[in-house]
Amino acid sequence: MTATQFLELVKNFKTGTGIRLPRIESGAFKQNIGKINHIIKNERYGEIIAIEQIPISPRISENAIVLRDGIKILVSQRKKIAMPEEVSEVLSFDSEGKLFWDQHVLINEFRSRVVQIGLEKIAGEIAATWHDIFSFKAEKKNSSGEITDFGFRPPQLGALHAIGSHWSLYHSAGTLVMPTGTGKTETMLATMVAYNPGKILVVVPSRALRAQTFEKFLTLGLLRKLGNIGFDSLNPIVGVVTSIPKSDEDLTIFDKCNVIIASMGALNEDIHFQSSKKIASKVDALIIDEAHHIAAPTWTAFKEFFQEKKVLQFTATPYRRDGKLVDGKVLYEYALQQAQVDGYxxxxxxxxxxxxxxxxxxxxxxxxxxxxxxxxxxxxxxxxxxxxxxxxxxxxxxxxxxxxxxxxxxxxxxxxxxxxxxxxxxxxxxxxxxxxxxxxxxxxxxxxxxxxxxxxxxxxxxxxxxxxxxxxxxxxxxxxxxxxxxxxxxxxxxxxxxxxxxxxxxxxxxxxxxxxxxxxARSHAELMKFLNESKQLEGGQDGVDAQEISHHLLKPTFNTMIYECEKFEPKRFHEGVPDNMSVQRVWLNDESKTIYFVTRVDFPLKWTRSKTIRDTEWHLFVIHYDQERKLIYFSSTEKTNFYDKMVSAVGATRQIREEQIFRTLGRINRLIFQNIGVKKNGRRNLRFAMYVGGDVVQALALTEKTGSSKSNLSGTGWENGAPVTIGCSAKGRVWARDPGSIPELIQWCENVGDKLLDESIDPSKIIDNVLIPEEVEILPAIRTLSIDWPMELLRKSQERVNIYDSHGKDFTLSLIDIDVAAMRKSVNEIVFTLSYNQESVWATFVLTVGGKDGFLVGEQGGDKLKIKMGRKDLFLSEYFSNYPPLIRYIDLSELDGNLLIKPQNPREFELPEQIFEPWDWRGVDISKESLWKEGNIRNDSIQWRVSQAYIAAGYEIVFDDDAAGESADLVCLREEADFIRLALVHCKFTKGKEPGERVNDVVEVCSQAIRSTKWKWKFKDLCTHILGRETRLASAIRQSRFLTGNANLVNRVSQVSRFKEIKLEIIIVQPGISKANISPDQKIVLAASHSFLQETVGIELQIICSD
Structure with a gap:
C-alpha cells in the first residue's frame, strides 16, 4: 500500500464516529501436523472522541485515535516501531484496506506467558474460568415473530439439556439430529463452556468445514452476542490438525489446546504409526459434526477407542451416506417441520x-x-x-x-x-x-x-x-x-x-x-399422497427412536384376513391389543380408511432369570376398510395368532374363510400349485398333510374324497398380464410373496376382496383348470412348440449372464440362441443346441428323462462351455442338470426336467379370425427373410417390407435384431400420449415344400413369439439388450442396426417407461401362411401360441400373412 493510499484511509477517522477494532490474536503457533491459535480479545467497537498527533521519533509524528474509554491507539504504516509511553497498541492497514494490529500489549503478554508456563497450563487456566459463566438464556419473540431478546433457540436449548442429561448418566455415544441452520455449531460451543468436559476433539468431514469450525471455536461464535456468556469471557486455545500424525511428537498438539479441530482424512492412521489409541488417551470428549458422512470401517475402528470417553454426534439427518442410520442413542431430534414452524x-x-x-x-x-x-x-x-x-x-x-x-x-x-x-x-x-x-x-x-x-x-x-x-x-x-x-x-x-x-x-x-x-411416477405420487394424509396418533410409546420406525420406512409383506363390516371405528383397535403387547407408533389415514401401527412384545428368555434381558419382537399391523365392498382387511407380520378381539373392536363381523377364500385363485391364468395342504379326518397324526412338487396330483385327488378338504394352497400364475404368486388358507388368510408400500398392499387387498365377492368364481372349477406338475419317465408324444432358457436365467438381465468357451472368451446370453435339434422319443432324449451366430452350432446337449435322478443333461458335442454364477464357474451341462431348459408343447404343457406340467382338464384352443392380417406381397421375394445378407441390404426381403411399414406408421425406433440371441427380428417402439407401444415382429419365409415342413416353419416362428413375451415385464432389460447388441454386432460393413432411431432415443424411451405403461404387441409375419387355406396342423400351432399369449401377457397374437 502506498503512503498516499494509507493517508486516504486515515482521513476516514473522525471525531464522534465509531471504529471496528480487529480482534487480538496471539498469532499462530506452528506444530508438526497443524497449528494452534488463540483469540485474546474478540473484535469490538469503539467511539473516537479525539485524534492526536503523537511523536514516535524526534522528527516524526503519527496519528493516534483516542477512544471514549481513554485508550490511545497509534495508527502507522511503519513496521515494529518503538511505541511511545502513552500508547500500547498500534493499528495498521493491510493491502486490502483492512485494519490489523501491528503491535498490542496483550499479544506481548500472552506470548511471554507461553514461554514461562506453556500453552497446556494456559489452556487449563482458561477452562477453569468457564465455571458457571454460561447462562441458559432463551431467545424471546413477540406476537409478530420478531426477536425481542437474543438467546439460545429452542433446538439449541433442547439439545444442550439433552446432552447434560445424558452425560449425567452415561458415557456412551449420543446423537443429536439438528437440521442445517438451526445452530449446531453454537450448541457445540455451549457444550464446551457449560459442561466443561475437558479436552475436546471435534471431527468434521471436509477442509472447508474444518476451517469454519476452527474459526467458530476461536471466537466462541455468537455466545456473547446472544447473551449466553459475558463479553469478557475467555476464548479457548484451539488447534487444527491438517496432516496425518506419524510420531508421538506429532501428537503433542493435543496436549496444548482446549479443543482440537480435525477432518476425518487427517485422522487416518499412518501405516507405520498407530495413532488412534494414543489420540483417545489425550482427549476427554469427542464431538463428530455431520456424522451422516461417517460410513468407512476405518472410521468406525477409530471411534472404538473412545468407548470410555464422552462422545457426541451432530447430524442434519440421521441417515449416513450409505443409507444406514447413524449409530448411537438419539438424545435429541429437532424435526424439519418444527424448524419451519419456528422460522428457522x-x-x-x-x-x-x-x-x-x-x-x-x-x-x-x-x-x-x-x-x-x-x-x-x-x-x-x-x-x-x-x-x-x-x-x-x-x-x-x-x-x-x-x-x-x-x-x-x-x-x-x-x-x-x-x-x-x-x-x-x-x-x-x-x-x-x-x-x-x-x-x-x-x-x-x-x-x-x-x-x-x-x-x-x-x-x-x-x-x-x-x-x-x-x-x-x-x-x-x-x-x-x-x-x-x-x-x-x-x-x-x-x-x-x-x-x-x-x-x-x-x-x-x-x-x-x-x-x-x-x-x-404414479406409484411414487400415490405413496406421497398416502403418507401426507397419514396422521400420527397419540398413545404410542417412546421405547425406541422415532426414526427407526418412521412410517416412511414401512414395507409390509402382502398378507391379509378379510372380514365383513358395516361401521369402521379404527381408533378402537387398542381395545383388542393383548396385555403383553405395547403399541409404539400409530398412524391413521382418514381418507383411505386405514390405520396402521407398530407393536413390541418383550418375552422372558428361558436360559436366564434376569428381568432386564428380554427377547423383543416387533410387528406391523395394517387395518384397511374397503367402504365400497364393506370389507375389513387385517394384515400383520405376526401370523401365529388370530386377533379376533382387535378386528371386532374396529367393527368386523363375519370372517370370510373356508371354501369362499379359495375364490382368491380366480382370474389367474396358468396357475401352478407349489404346495397343497390337505386336512383329513381320522387319526390325530394324519389330520394334516402337506404336498409339494409332483405330489400335488395326489393332494388334489384327496381333496375330492369324502372326509378330506383343502387346508391351504399356494402357487404361481399370471394375472393382468404379469406373473403373480398367491397363497390362501381355509382359515381365512391370503398371502403373496413380495413386499411393497402400504398403498400397494391396500390395492392388492382390494383386488383380493373383489374376487372374494365375485359369485361367478367357482372355487371347484378353479381347481379344474390348474396346471398339474407330474413326474414322468418317458417323453410325451406331443409336437414340441418351443424351448427356452431356465426361469432362473430369464429372471436375470441377459447382458449380465456370461457363458465362456474353452478358451475363456465370454458371450452374453443376448448373443446366444437355444434351439431344439431333435426329439428322440424312443430313448426319451431331447437334443438341443446353442449357437452364437446363425451359421454354426456352438455346442450340443442332450436332456434325458428317467433314471435315478429323474433327468440328466449332458454335453454331446462342440465346445466345453461354462457359465459363471456369482464367483463360481460351472460347466453348462452341470448347471442344466440342476436348472434344465423349459420345453413347451403345442398343447401348452411344459416339461421342466422330469416334471410335466399340464392342465388337469385340457381344452380346445380357438383361433379368432380377426388376428389374421393379409398383406399384398407384390415386389417381395417371399423366399428372402433377412433384410441384410452378405454385406448388402435386400430391399425385396420380407423384413425390409415390414420395417418400412412400421417406419411409415410413425415408429421412432425400428431396430434389426435378427441374429442369434435375438429378442425379435424387428423391435419397433413408438411413444404415445399415455403409453409406449412395443411391437416385437418375428418374420419367417417358407422353406418347406411338404405340408409337414410348412408346419415346422410355423412352429419355429411361434416359438420365437412365445419366447419374446418376457420383454413385457423386462422393458429396461430390452433397452439394455438393444444397446448391447448395437455395440457387439457392429462391423466395418454394417455400423448400425437402427433402421430408424438411435441409441439416444432408446435411452429416452427407457427413461420414459418409468412414467408410461408398456403396451406390447407380438406379431408373426409369414407370407407362407394363407388366411383362406391354412392347414389344420398350422392352425393348432397358431391357436396354442395365441392362447399362451392371452393367458400370460394378456394380448392377442397378430399374424401378418397372405390372402
Missing part, C-alpha cells in the same frame, strides 16, 4: 424439469434456474444461484452454459483444483457474480444464506443435506431473502430415486418440499 427453515419450492435427452438436460435445468433467479432479483431478493455438478469436467461444461445464458450475472466456477476459486468466491460474496457452479466445495459448512437457488445437474451427495443447506434461514439473514428453489431433472432415474429415498427418510419433507407441477 423456509419452504422449498421444487421445480422439476422433465427432459429425457441427457444432451438437453443441463440446458433445461440452467434455463429454469436462471429464470427463477432473475424473477427473484426483480423482486429485490438478495439471492444467489448454486449449480451442483458431479465432477470438475462436468462443472467446466455446465459453467459455459450459464455464461451463454446469463453473461450479465457473471457465472463463476469453484472447485478444489480450480486456481481462481478464492477469487471467484470473493465475487460471490461481493455480489459481483450471482451464479456459482461448484463440485463439492460449497458443502454444509459453507455459510452464505443467500444461496437460495440450487440447480441440481448431478445427484452425488445426500439430497436431504442439499435441500437443508438451501432452505435454511439464519438469524443473520436480512429480509431480502425469500423462499428457496430447487431445480432438478426428474426424468433421470438417479434424481427420482434420490427423491424417493428423501421422502422415505423423513416425513417432513412432504410438507417442506413443494413439488411444482411434478410429473413423478
Amino acid at each position: 427453515f423456509k419452504k422449498i419450492n421444487f421445480y422439476p424439469v422433465h427432459q429425457i435427452d441427457d444432451l438437453l438436460s443441463d440446458s433445461d435445468i440452467a434455463n429454469e434456474a436462471v429464470q427463477i433467479l432473475k424473477q427473484d432479483l426483480t423482486a429485490e431478493l438478495d439471492h444467489i444461484l448454486m449449480a451442483r455438478c458431479a465432477d470438475t469436467t462436468r462443472a467446466g461444461k455446465v459453467v459455459e452454459i450459464y455464461r451463454q445464458l446469463a453473461p450479465e450475472l457473471n457465472p463463476v466456477l469453484v472447485h478444489s483444483v480450480e486456481k481462481g476459486s478464492e477469487a471467484s468466491l470473493r465475487k460471490i460474496f461481493s455480489r459481483e457474480s450471482r451464479i456459482v457452479v461448484c463440485v463439492n466445495m460449497l458443502g454444509e459448512g459453507f455459510d452464505l444464506p443467500q444461496l437460495k437457488i440450487a440447480a441440481v445437474h448431478d445427484i452425488h451427495k445426500s439430497l436431504a443435506i442439499l435441500l437443508q443447506f438451501t432452505g435454511r434461514f439464519t438469524r443473520t439473514s436480512a429480509s431480502k431473502i425469500g423462499e428457496a428453489s430447487i431445480v432438478a431433472n426428474i426424468a433421470r432415474a438417479e434424481v427420482s430415486l434420490a427423491l424417493e429415498r428423501l421422502y422415505s427418510e423423513d416425513a417432513d419433507w412432504n410438507i417442506l418440499l413443494s413439488e411444482m407441477s411434478s410429473q413423478a
